[in-house]
Amino acid sequence: MDIINIHQAKTHLSRLVEKAARGEPFIIAKAGRPLVKVVPLDQDLPAPADRVGFMAGEIGVPDDFDRMGQKEIEALFGVDGT
Template identity: 50%
Template sequence: MDTVNIHEAKTHLSRLLARAAKGETVVIAKAGQPIAKLTPIDAPSAGKTRRLGFLEGVFQIPDDFDTMGSDAIAEIFEGGESP
């Protein structure tokens, strides 16, 4: 956690926001006394950023997934009776 003074925070706000977006926390101080903390919103905790493949092995997608229900959908759009 880094501490910056108000003047530096005003001068480099966009840089500080970029650091916060990456997960860092920055303390803003006035006369050496901390007065505010810049933190990312909903920052994932360390080691929890992986999202792709997080359900691997939990379920299987059928081979005909792209065509499942196509007959029923075609029937509905071609004027067949609705269920």
């Protein structure tokens, strides 16, 4: 397995990534010390989970939600609720 120094990896990144994707992994080193191993992905990445509606049926909103605490809020502002 090839060991590539970090400067060389930055200079030839596209070529090195193509090489790894073809099944030829390599190691990136800094000052001669191995840091990371670049290998091809063996499988497709999982699709992100759908977030819209993920809690459907889990939360209930009261019918008077838009009026909850109305009297207390009006009292704070000195508004007569009549």
